[in-house]
Amino acid sequence: MTTTGRSALLGAALLGLVVVAVLSVGIGAHAIAPGEVVRALLGEGNPSDRAVVLDIRMPRAVLAIGVGAALAVGGVLVQALSRNALAEPGVLGVTAGAGFAIAVGSSFGLAASAPAELGLAVLGAVGASALVYAVGSKSPLRLVLAGTALSAVLLGLTLGLRLLFPDTFDVYRFWSVGSLAGREQAPTTVPLIVIGLSLLGAFAVSRQLNAIALGETVAHTLGANVARVRTVTLLLITLMAGAATALAGPILFVGLIVPHLARRVAGASIPWLIAFAALLGPVLMLAADVGSRVLLPTGEVPVAIVTAFLGGPVLIWAVRKYGAAPL
């Protein structure tokens, strides 16, 4: 596909993102007429409607955009780094590390509030990925193996804590189902800034990742510092996936499915892949979040369940129609 064609598609994806974002602010459990939504956005109208739109739906839409972009771009980077089409950010132990930290924290009564939960999840994610990197930094294969092994160990330990401490089980079972709901009171500014800066970092490192995708020897010839690029990329994946997991809990499918969808239009170009993933990830998250609000007559379905339902068939369709594209 030509650069012009890709640019046009990127514009369409951006437009799609805007449309879905508008829908997510307008649709929810509390019915508000479109005109009232606009009035609420302007700071006018019924105070309750205004509170729903400005204090609940808007922060939630921003969160969906940030989390969706972080997981999707994190998925592109981890697949490029590990040269594994089935890799997603959780393969580096990020999700298991965050879950383990939540379980340990709640066992000691430290996960009693949203900020505390968020801090624990970040600590766990960073700690786990640092350990994985220390063990498996020599090669992509070792990295994936180390991440898988550490995830298994941490999941086992988390299960043990849940069985030993029933209160831990209670906190963990709510955290372990990823959701964007109920986060409007949590301090999300810092994690969202971290995600924003990490996305910029991903664009900055994308050309060198492109060179590495051609093979390490070729990359050296082209002047890329393979070790440094690998370290920076891993750091970016950890920051993005860690912040996203801390904000919304484990949402596993986005980081796997979006890179595959993006690859259909971006080809093997990492910069284009990142650009498309940064838009398609939020579209998927926002659409899933709207679905999570309207699927039940009362209450909500956690968004991670909706993404799994949406992502599964889409992944099967994509693989059957196009086959696995080379990484």
Added chain:
Amino acid sequence: MRTTRTRRLAGAIALALTVATAATACGAGEDGKAADGGQTRVFAADNGQITIPVSPKRVIATGYAVPALLEAGAPLVGVSSWKRGIPLFNEQERKKYDELAKVAGESASETNYEAIAQADPDLIVIGVPKPVLADIDIKRLEAIAPVVAIGPSVPSMWRELSRKQADAAGAAAGFDALKTAYDTKAKALAEKYKAVVPQLKLGHVGAYGEVAKGNFQREFNGSWGTNIAQDIGATYYGQVKVKGGGSKDVSEYPSIEELSTAFAQADAITYSVAADGSVPAPVKYVLDSPLWKELPAVKAGKVYPFRFTEAATYRAATSTLDAVDQAFAPLLKQ
């Protein structure tokens, strides 16, 4: 290596034999006499007509049966963990609860069958809600001792069930005195508040169950947080959108977005707090929401915290009545 394996195998066989022996020893006869010679009777429970000892000597209690049988002074040899009721135990009950072997966790799925067998009971009283019974291997327990399942389907059923649980454990004496004390207090409070409470359309924010991730719990008549206040004339208006059976017939978990519509008609709102008066996280989430501040009842200052909504026995519920009295006291001054 082989020696270690042999020892482990021998240990496992010995443990299995111990469990089997305990199960055989505790089986009740069919002629009205238990295997140990004691008298038996047929008792109607959720799991059918069960033959149980007339005067059990070693009783296991789980779930809602724990506070009921502690209060009734049943001959307990093991209980499930029941943390939510600890603040409502008196000194004697608390001491007994701490001493007893814990044979299950807070949830039915955490039942420790081996620990139950080792406690060598002659009766097992399971006090969990009917839908949760599926998490328990009743057949496995029946191999140890007669099992009577007496659990609530709605929270307000503790009144009848606590009596039935105490009866099964042969500890019904004294039950009526506690019930009379409760009824007398409830009647006096109903008289005290008759000019204000029955006139109010009430709403209740609860703290139980699946409250998390952007939802809140709304409780209607007959639920945990509301049923005791009803005994003094309180009425919680409305009903669940979709009846889901059991406690889902009397409480629901709407999105926080629905807070303004859920309580728009409420003259006053009550909410569950912990025994020490602190606000649990699911309730704090609601109280901190910008939508809460816009509710008419909140603007009018008519919000009242309820302590001890975990009560599931008459003595504990008497403490709840005191707490409700304390919470509603400002209504008499308005």
